[in-house]
Amino acid sequence: MESEFLATMILTFKLAAITTMILLVIAIPLAAFLVFGKMRFKSILETIVSMPLVLPPSVLGFYLLVAFSPSSFIGKFLTDHGIRLAFSFEGLVVGSVIFSLPFMVHPIQSALSQVPKSIFEAAYTLGKSKLQTMIHVILPSIRHGLISGIVLAFAHTVGEFGVILMIGGNIPGETRVASIAIYDEVESLNYALAHQYALTLFAVTFAILLLVYTLNKKSLGDIR
Amino acid sequence: MILINIKKHLDTAEGSFEAHFKLEVNTSEFLTLFGPSGAGKTTLMRMIAGLETPDSGVIEVDDEIWFDSARNINLTPQKRSIGFVFQDYALFPTMSVRKNLLFATENDEQRQNVDELIEIIELTALAHRLPSTLSGGQKQRVALARALVRRPKILLLDEPLSALDPTMRQKLQNELLLIHKKLDVTTLLVSHDIAETVKLSDRIAAVEKGKIVRLCPPMEFFSSKTLSGKLQLIGEVLKIEEDFPVAVVTLLVASTIVRAVISTDQASLLNIGSHAIISSKAFNPIVMPIQ
Secondary structure, eight states, rough: OOOHHHHHHHHHHHHHHHHHHHHHHHHHHHHHHHHHHHOOHHHHHHHHHHHHSSOOHHHHHHHHHHSSSSSSSSHHHHHHHHHHHHHHSSHHHHHHHHHHHHHOOOOOOOHHHOOOOOOOOHHTTTTHHHHHHHIIHHHHHHHHHHHHHHHHHHHHHHHHOHHHHHHHHTTTTTOOHHHHHHHHHHHHHHHHHHHHHHHHHHHHHHHHOOOOOOOOHHHHHHHH | OEEEEEEEEEEEEEEEEEEEEEEOOTTEEEEEEOOOOOHHHHHHHHHHHHHHHHHEEEEETTTTEETTTTTTEOOOOGOOOOEEEETOOOOOOOOOOOHHHHHHOOOHHHHHHHHHHHHHTTOOOGSSSSSSGHHHHHHHHHHHHHTTTOOOEEEEEEEEETTHHHHHHHHHHHHHHHHHHHHHOOOEEEEEEEEHHHHHHHHEEEEETEEEEEEEEEHHHHSSSOOOSSSSEEEEEEEEETTEEEEEEEEEEEEEEEEEEEEHHHOOOOOOTTTEEEOTTTTTTTOOOOO
8 A cells, every 4th residue: 555655756856857847848848938929829829828727628539538538539640650648648738738838838938028228239249149137137137937937836736636636547656646546545545645645746746835935036136 | 410401290289280200410419409308309200210100301421321302212210320319218028138138139139239238227136026026216217228239329318317216317317428438329319308318418309399309419419608706506496595786596516406596687687497408607616625
């Protein structure tokens, strides 16, 4: 029982860590595009990014499940290439990335939009390219936004339930994450174990948030 | 030598108009763009820097074409040899004073200049501090030094002193003059402040509605007709007390309050807040040493 508990917790945090890393890579260019991009249909893209905030997780999970099933176009394409997303860990990662996208994009987007235009222009007049400016000037100065995004996306993925239940099911060691395990244990009237999961999640997320906000406050104090 | 002949359609709070700037700036000249807000002064500076694109025309700096709409040439700001000082300083918040300057460098020679520049702006003791811990005047000096690190051909100053208190303003004006002399860099300044303009510039360009309407040395600029006075000061009218048949007018000349008695007719031509010339004949003033 103890080893299963450990395996579930490791799986939960592994999923959250991988999702967060992928999101960080996607979200920085995406947020930059939403703030600075000049495109007529930008608001449509913005809406799509924000949809997971308001959409019931079961709706998203249902459509992902349909998309992943071998009978669908996407699912068939993936199966032909030997990728199985439904009821697999990889599927959970894809689902989590989509579902947690706004939690990573929004803080970065709002931090970017607060950087004065003249900061960019000053770097350009000093001969620095857009990429150099982004890496050396902009990213360090929006680090509080990056940290918020990382924390929110991580915590949100750890706590995710609906999407995972729909597309991942409850396969121990593969798709059985903590939030699913709690539900499962409660259904089996196994309150003690449910407690163990719940309390661990509670303690770990509290500790992460506390640590990050303390650090963030400190680093913000340095800049302001 | 900088040759500018550019057109751009401008939309400002004062309405939209076709701006046409035609201007020649001599090498190592200090030229001030003077005029009401919304006249297009900042836009002109930004077009020279490459931060905005003119609709048509040519910008040529020392025989190098920076912009030519006919030949489809438009150098990016990165490729133009400029130093730009922004109104809000635009210092990089996560870098120390020294790192702000170092970030601008691109070779060892420039890196060696950094410490000298920090010394010129008298910030050696604060070189490790973050911009957020500096005062407005200190921030402005860092921005100025940073703009000079690459030894640009043109230094563009967009109302750099407007946010500072009068004392700091004067101090920085002096420093600006000193740096301009020392580094011999062609400088363009946008300013609303008459005293500042007179003090700093070799020539003043009056900008109105996207056109340069006058271009001449400062003293000529503000005295529309040549006065025979030997002493001429320009000040801001603070107070007019009419006491028929005379009026006592109080002016602020630099940071000194000056009172003068004039006729009520003359007084009616003055407005509080406007600028006036106060002049005197050679035999009139009494000069005494300060005790």
